[in-house]
Amino acid sequence: MTDDHRSACPINLSLEVFGDKWSLLIIRDMIFGGKRHFRELLRSQEGISSNILADRLKTLVEMGMLTKSDDPSHKQKAIYSLTEMTIALVPIMAHLGAWGRRYLPVSEELSIRAQLMEEGGPELWERFMDELRVEHLGASPSAPEGPTVRQTLQAAYEQVVARKARERELV
């Protein structure tokens, strides 16, 4: 573990961990998409190619952002899990989504989740993080009632997609 860092500034070090065009998208798909397997992550909106995905997963594991384990149901399957470090990025994801929604040409269906995260605020983020800890770290569930945050976000997304499909038919 040599210090080949450009500087010991927290922002710089953060960028050295996920300051590239793909790492945060992988983490996004794990957090919001619930993806855990290589082939799932390969089917990203943005079309990451397999060599890049393999490389990023490897370095994210090396940096403690993910862990990798065997899937008991299939000898060739690997399961990737978030660590506390990565779960702690949820508020940053929320801010990033809110910022992008405000200043960049997002689509409605792909930003509805960001909107709900923004409206939900820190309380929703905390609930989401707790659910991720249960899912990825084996923490015991604290409030087991109702749909999960991810399910709620996903349902909203699908509703927008359905509405848009209906609107397209009316042309």
Place this chain on the structure above:
Amino acid sequence: MTDDHRSACPINLSLEVFGDKWSLLIIRDMIFGGKRHFRELLRSQEGISSNILADRLKTLVEMGMLTKSDDPSHKQKAIYSLTEMTIALVPIMAHLGAWGRRYLPVSEELSIRAQLMEEGGPELWERFMDELRVEHLGASPSAPEGPTVRQTLQAAYEQVVARKARERELV
């Protein structure tokens, strides 16, 4: 302005704007270091090289993250200014700094600012953003009393540096 975006997801679009190893560091130096000129930005902690800096400044201007204007005091000097879009990154910077401070091997002097930003919370961030609007957008100052947020952060940084120098002498 063609849509050559990978996807219209807010997180992806955000990453297309500043998802690289240098752009956010430039913005960091402008926000926290008060830097406005090319040669100032060239003297970053991390040692950016001039061709990369020139390229990033150009694309940041093209994307509306910065504006560039002439310095009346020197015919060859350019002044780079933040836009509202970039000032709105202050909370993300604060979160990023807090995250890095918690999970990565930061140094005390380079993370004291992040600590104060974290402790100050949204109220401090808003005050800082207001000051940046005055400095970069020509907004009229709202609360003109006392030292600026940047001055406060800078003073704390220098205090740590001075203390560490003293401690080194005692060896």
Place this chain on the structure above:
DNA sequence: GCAACTGCTCTCAATTTGAAAGCAGTTGCA
């Protein structure tokens, strides 16, 4: 027994990165 699926790896071209030197001016000072 075979198609579909598993997490990758390999190849090779294209792009990006980066250090370093240099440049055409401008400015401040002696």
Place this chain on the structure above:
DNA sequence: TGCAACTGCTTTCAAATTGAGAGCAGTTGC
């Protein structure tokens, strides 16, 4: 009036990274 220091870059060229696509050695389900 000269000259050193400074201005925002640009150029050069090697090295590293990126990326699409094909392929692979197995595993699994039917």
